Amino acid sequence: MEKIIDLSITGASEAGNVENKTKGTLEEIDGNIVIKYYEQFEGDSIRTENILTISGNIVTLEKKGGVNxxxxxxxxxxxxxIYNTQAGPVSLLIKTISVYSKTHEKGVDLELIYKICFSPQDEAENKLNLKAVYN
Structure with a gap:
């Protein structure tokens, strides 16, 4: 059954820190945790749907809308x-350093530490913390 959640998302990279608080849904499907929420990027008129699937130690993030x-x-x-934007596609390599997720009675905690590589010489380390709390 889909449950309404409060999401707190913190991202940290060499470009700076980003914090986002929003509402979303959490559902358990075939043993996987599926979190859905929307975001809108600055200067973008189209909302982006985010579907985050936690399957053990593997996390998949699908974005649909303003970016795909x-x-x-x-x-x-x-x-x-392939990061598809209105300006065109960008090829990326995602190098995951660590994935940590914990399900508990209040919701789900997730931490991702990874590098995004635009080319062999151009990579940026990122950290994402997500806390999903049931309403």
């Missing part, structure tokens, strides 16, 4: 992604 991408995070592994 599927990113896979798996500790110690790298995965390619």
């Amino acid at each position: 991408v599927i990113m896979r995070f798996e500790s110690g592994k790298s995965h390619d992604a």
Whole structure:
């Protein structure tokens, strides 16, 4: 059954920190945790739907709308992604350093530490913390 949640999302990178608080939904489907929420990027007129699926130590983030991408995070592994924007597609390599998720009676905590590689010489380390709390 889908439950309404309060989300607190903090992202940290070399470009700076971003904090976002929003509402979303959380549902358990076939043993996986599926979190859905919307965001709107500054200067973008189209909202982006985010579908975050936690399946054990593998996390998949799918964005649909203003940007379109599927990113896979798996500790110690790298995965390619195509980040489609209104300005055109950008090829990325996602190098996941660690994935930590914990389900508890109040909701779910998630931490991702990863590098986004635009080219072999151009990579940026990122950290994402997400706290989903049931209403």
